[in-house]
Amino acid sequence: MSTTLGMLGRLAGNHALKEDLTTALRSGRLPHSILLVGEPGCGAGFAARCLGADYLYPQGGAHAEAVLRGQDSECLTIRGEGASGQIKVERIRDAREKIQHSALSADAAGRVLFIYGAQNLNGASANAMLKIMEEPPEGVLFLLTASSAAAVLPTIRSRCAAYTVAPVPEAECAAALRAALPQIDDRQAADLAFLYEGHIGSALAVMNxxxxxxxxxxxxxxxxxxxxxxxxxxxxxxxxxxxxxxxxxxxxxxxxxxxxxxxxxxxxxxxxxxxxxxxxxxxxxxxxxxxxxxxxxxxxxxxxxxxxxxxx
The missing domain is CATH 1.10.1240 (Methyltransferase, Methionine Synthase (B12-binding Domains); Chain A, domain 1)
Structure with a gap:
């Protein structure tokens, strides 16, 4: 892990993205709503968790590692449900109640609400989300991911600072796979990197x-x-x-x-x-x-x- 980039240093490639987000975070200018856009397998969800960990626990440690695993108590997570993948309005309302009426841990700098697949917010759930985003509770960071910015409803997209998470060069992808999957050899790593065109998440998923x-x-x-x-x-x-x-x-x-x-x-x-x-x-x-x-x-x-x- 990069000592200068915190947990974001674990995200492969995307060097400008990591520098920009780290600078904004450390200078206190990080927007309260961020949309990370990337094709499936590019690592937008992982990037969101890395940023969330750096926001909540700037010094790193066990709590930051828990954020990367999706297990930290100061993180709320919303995903689509069922075959359609739609995010139901009830999930947004439930998250709003938890944000507004639960106490923060003394160890955390705030709270993070992850919304994976923001393109799956429908009209009702988007309107409920807007009510939180327009008057955000103090210390809450909204981290949204989407496969395409254009697929996110304009009312939501306009409230977010958007960043793109890109696939990495094949050589860099292969190196990341070898580090994460010690059971594969260089040829297998190279083939996976080629097959998935630098989408590390897709390559890891097919193995795990x-x-x-x-x-x-x-x-x-x-x-x-x-x-x-x-x-x-x-x-x-x-x-x-x-x-x-x-x-x-x-x-x-x-x-x-x-x-x-x-x-x-x-x-x-x-x-x-x-x-x-x-x-x-x-x-x-x-x-x-x-x-x-x-x-x-x-x-x-x-x-x-x-x-x-x-x-x-």
Missing amino acids: DPAVKAARAAARDLCRQAEVRDTYRAAALLAKYEKDREGAARLLVQTRTAASAALRRPGFDGLSAPAAARLARAAGDAAKAMAGNANLRLTLTLLAAAATAQDP
């Missing part, structure tokens, strides 16, 4: 999260079936997800990621460029259909057929 790991394995299997145009085996693989919309969504993310890697480096995951292009189109169409709440069984059946179709 059983659901993501399973989706990655299934995506590699689908790549094999697409390469040899085995419609039967592709359909059999995808049939396992006919009643698992969340699992199917994870599979599509990993499939599109693998296809993208093979387009950049033909042969990655055993997928030729023509097969990768075909699979990318098929998975993209399936993702759009799922977003439109299409019948999942039919969507997966069409995906199997399109992924293994003969080229015109």
